[in-house]
Amino acid sequence: MAFNLFRWLFGKETESKKVDMKAVYYNLASEIYIRELAFNIITNKIANVLSKCEVNVYEKNKKMKNEEWYRWNIQPNKNQNATEFRNKLIYRLFHDNEALIVVNSKELYVADSFFVNDEKAFFEHTFENVQVDNFTFGRKLTMSEVFYFKLSSSDIKSLLDSTLQLYGKLINAAYSNYLVSNGNKGMLYVDQFAEQQDDFEDTLNEMLNEDFKKFFSGSNAVMPMYQGFKYEELKNTGNQVTTRDFKALLDDVIHITANAFGVPKSIANGDVQDTSKAIDEFLTFCIDPLIELLTDEINRKLFSMFQILNGYSIKFDTKAIKHIDLLDVATAIDKLISSGCFCVNDIRRVLGEDEIDEDWANQFFMTKNYTAIEDLIKEMKGGGKDEQRKILSTQKKFRRPKS
Structure with missing residues (x-):
């Protein structure tokens, strides 16, 4: 064994020890x-x-x-x-x-790794070491060539x-x-009779490392106890x-x-x-x-x-x-179509249904319940002069003759 000067001087063990990681x-x-x-x-x-x-x-x-x-x-x-x-x-x-999408032969790929050079504030940023799977681009890619998300x-x-x-x-x-x-926790008592046996250590190791392990892990198990050994279970309080x-x-x-x-x-x-x-x-x-x-x-x-x-x-x-459940949104579908906001095919696309290949399915419909605000105001005021003339002529036509 080589002479260790530091151990001789300080009386300490200086040899490297293995650490269990x-x-x-x-x-x-x-x-x-x-x-x-x-x-x-x-x-x-x-x-x-x-x-x-x-x-x-x-x-x-x-x-x-x-x-x-x-x-x-x-x-x-x-x-x-x-x-x-x-x-x-x-x-x-x-x-x-951040993420980078590169375009290669009109195809889109998400880059697995890259380095962005954004030090130049007023010049176009570049991307280096752009890697897709095991392929690495051999040149710098400019900002205008890629889709960059941060x-x-x-x-x-x-x-x-x-x-x-x-x-x-x-x-x-x-x-x-x-x-x-x-x-599972317990106390194992060993008396002097068991300790004096020649095979005491082997018996104890077999009991602790094999017999008890099978006993605790098994759903149904019996633990044989040798003479001089006594096991007592500890309850968790x-x-x-x-x-x-x-x-x-x-x-x-x-x-x-x-x-x-x-x-x-x-x-x-x-x-x-x-x-x-x-x-x-x-x-x-x-x-x-x-x-x-x-x-x-x-x-x-x-x-x-x-x-x-x-x-x-x-x-x-x-x-x-x-x-979307069709039965739950039936009323809403009716209002969306009848208000002229969406056509039939618009609604079918949202519902995940196939479009109808007919001209009327792409037309917009509106019920007569909807009217322009200007027309509604005129109606509330009694209509315009033309409307009043029509009302008067109708009244004359159906007026009873004097007796």
């Missing part, structure tokens, strides 16, 4: 899993709602179904459909606080992870308390910890995550009470701002200022987000 890895992994579970629950709900929105393309204020409509609604690229594409876009946007000025995901670290530790503590509270304590903390993590991204608590939990009100709040504070962010960026990159001023644009249609 299993417990550290377990606690760290469980905290990450809990945060990622809550994050994926919320982002999946947002992506599922966005996938129900049709992207309408307008040319000169007329709705069109062209190549652009096909790319955003059916197949953005040869490897993804529109739903998969939007799911990846939402995940990257909320996970990284969620907010601060990285909400990083702030959220830092906030939820404490909850991860609390959940680990609740899990440990649950195991301690609901575990403290408060019984249940899985409800664990679930309550997990619900807190989900609620905090949902609140950070503008998702109502009832939608995050999957509750069915007041679903309509919750969806309205969900649309107002989460989906509508998100759609506005996507629409602004897509429009300014697809169309020039001249085209936008002349009715070229894309719009996300959010009317299909809510599930």
Whole structure:
């Protein structure tokens, strides 16, 4: 053995010791899993709602179904459909606080990683090391070549992870308390007769490591006790910890995550009470701002200022987000058509029904109950001079002759 000068001088062991990192890895992994579970629950709900929105393309204020409509609604690229594409876009946007869509051979791809160079305030920003799956672009991409979305000025995901670290530790503590509270505990008494046996250590190890393990894990089990051994079970006199304590903390993590991204608590939990009100709040504070962010960026990159001023644009249609029961909305359908606000095919599209290939299905109708305000005022005042002449001539015609 080599001479250790420091141990000889100070009388201390200076050799390196191995540290058991299993417990550290377990606690760290469980905290990450809990945060990622809550994050994926919320982002999946947002992506599922966005996938129900049709992207309408307008040319000169007329709705069109062209190549652009096909790319955003059916197949953005040869490897993804529109739903998969939007799911990846939402995940990257909320996970990284920014997302990048690149165009390659008229196909759309969501970048997995990139570096944005935004140091030059008055010059076009560029993107370097743009990677899609295992392919990396070998050149810089300019802002005008891509669709770049940024969620907010601060990285909400990083702030959220830092906030939820404490909850991860609390959940680990609740899990440990649950195991301690609901575990089997007892006292094993060993007398001198058993200790004096030659095979005492082997018998004791076999009993503790094998026999008791099978006895506690089995639903029906018998524990043989050797001579000189006596087992006495200890009853838990403290408060019984249940899985409800664990679930309550997990619900807190989900609620905090949902609140950070503008998702109502009832939608995050999957509750069915007041679903309509919750969806309205969900649309107002989460989906509508998100759609506005996507629409602004897509429009300014697809169309020039001249085209936008002349009715070229894309719009996300959010009317299909809510599930519609025909029997519940029958009265509303009648009012929408009879007021001249929508035609029959407009209503059928919202309901998810096939359009009718007839001219009358695209016409607008209005009942006679509706009239112009000017005509109503004239009627209330007794009509104009022409109307008064008609009334007088009618009265003369049907006036009885004098006897």
